Amino acid sequence: MVSNSGLEVDKAMIHVIRDLPTPINLRTLRGFLGHAGFYRRTALDAFNDFKEALKQALVLQPPDYNLPFEIMCDASDFAIGALLSQIRDKKPVAIYDASTTLGDAQINYSITEKELLAPVNNYSSSSSRLTSCPACTSGQGCDGSVLLADTPTFTGEQNAFSNRNSIRGMDVIETIKSAVEAACNAIVSCADILALATRDGVVLSGGPSWTVPLGRRDARTASQSAANSNLPLASSSLSTLITSFQNQGLNLRDLVALSGAHTFGLARCVTFRNRIYNDTNIQPAFAATRRATCPQSGGAGDLAPLDVTTPNAFDNAYYINLMSRRGLLHSDQELFNNGSADSIVRGYANNRAAFFRDFVASMVKMGNIAPLTGSNGEIRRVCSRVN
Ligand code: HEM
CATH class of the missing domain: 1.10.420.10 (Peroxidase, domain 2)
Known part of the structure; x- marks a missing residue:
């Protein structure tokens, strides 16, 4: 819509989609398909943009150990994924991503367990x-x-x-x-x-x-x-x-x-x-x-x-x-x-x-290559420096 503030979305049209009921019978399904058909051009453009974005290779960066890390994770009924990232110059930077399909036993996990499995999986491969x-x-x-x-x-x-x-x-x-x-x-x-x-x-x-x-x-x-x-x-x-x-x-x-x-x-x-x-x-x-x-x-x-x-x-x-x-x-x-x-x-x-x-x-x-045992060496308090 063209208005005084330039090009903007017609809010009157958004509510039609926002309030669209979840199809539960033939009538509501027809209603949904009718709207989807009507808005398909815009929706298809958005879908294609989305596909293009997904096709871009994720460029992973080495970690900066002076900055905090974030793990974003997600789980569905069949797969889990997580992204290890950091914020640099106010922009998110990907460090490592890991996703996997769930095994037979894992499929029966509760959704909380599946959500938790995602960062565990990411940690296990990124720390490898x-x-x-x-x-x-x-x-x-x-x-x-x-x-x-x-x-x-x-x-x-x-x-x-x-x-x-x-x-x-x-x-x-x-x-x-x-x-x-x-x-x-x-x-x-x-x-x-x-x-x-x-x-x-x-x-x-x-x-x-x-x-x-x-x-x-x-x-x-x-x-x-x-x-x-x-x-x-x-x-x-x-x-x-x-x-x-x-x-x-x-x-x-x-x-x-x-x-x-x-x-x-x-x-x-x-x-x-x-x-x-x-x-x-x-x-x-x-x-x-x-x-x-x-x-x-x-x-x-x-x-x-x-x-x-x-x-x-x-x-x-x-x-x-x-x-x-x-x-x-x-x-x-x-x-x-x-x-x-x-x-x-x-x-x-x-x-x-x-x-x-x-x-x-x-x-x-x-x-077992040359381990220190007995009274040789020490038990370090912090791994990066000797006591
Ligand atoms: C045969 C001689 C080996 C050579 C020349 C070698 C060399 C390398 C190199 C160059 C990298 C990438 C490093 C980087 O870009 O930062 C790497 C990664 C890795 N290496 Fe080796 N490696 C060897 C043996 C091994 C062995 C014996 C193990 C463990 C049993 C191992 C486990 C790994 C793992 C898990 C990674 C992935 C690291 C990550 O994701 O950060 N490598 N190796």
Whole structure:
């Protein structure tokens, strides 16, 4: 309607739609369809705009740990979803999104339980990186040293090359730690919390469960140089990966099984840019999809799922993707590139139970790398600094 204040909606027309009764019989259904038919042009435009907006890729940003986080969640009878976000410059910024369809048992949950499951699911997949990847292949073993931050007088491992800007969710571990300290002071180490949270993140995402051997103590030292030289890179070749795992007492089967953790979680554009623009052992359609949100220059922190098919579920899709040349990192695709790991990848792609069984065994093995026990180390009060 054109009025003195310019173009505006005719309020007299809105109430027709607003007061439209829910169709409960043939007459009210006919009334509804009549109105829908009459307003369909505007409604269709709005619907198409909505579809266009939904088609835009959600550009995820790395978290800013100095700002508060928000989780928005929603649940229907069949699916749940949640978005982890932050407000920056008064605008919402997406950090991580997770959605999943409900399992047979979950469908029977009450609506409150379903609503609560949504943030739990989001937490479990967004915290996965922190809780599993570097913890035990870090500089000095499973002693929580990866959690240590730099201070003016101390060099931690959070800033080692592979961890810098990469380990997400430190705040989750600190939150768990302070809750544990409040209930039971100076007993549970950060290293044990990390190992338990890893297992729970895997279980909550649909993966296997296992008993975590406990009793690790936390390091009073960190070695950024060891972390720099021990942690494999996304650009590593198969032989480098094998050697760096061997140096920790882990064999080829451990390497392939543990890499299956890339069945969920995210990677920054800077870690896979070279692969999607220069590697030849990559499926062209997959490379094109990834290039859409990871430009040839800039956008270093833009995130993409490590598992393109089921990004938030802990399953064996990672191996199936490798077989169709859809590994995100160069190091991922090295595991299926006509080399000695091919047959193990094929085995896990065909047999999820075998992957789960080997993953659990290798996680326990990795979790036992050089733990501090007895009177060595300490029980840290705050995970990011020594007592
Ligand atoms: C084989 C050698 C490995 C290499 C070269 C490697 C490299 C990487 C890289 C580059 C990223 C993305 C980092 C970022 O952009 O910030 C990543 C993410 C991740 N890694 Fe690994 N990784 C390896 C092994 C492992 C292992 C053994 C695990 C656990 C058992 C693991 C679990 C994860 C998880 C869960 C993420 C997702 C992180 C998130 O969502 O924030 N990785 N890895």
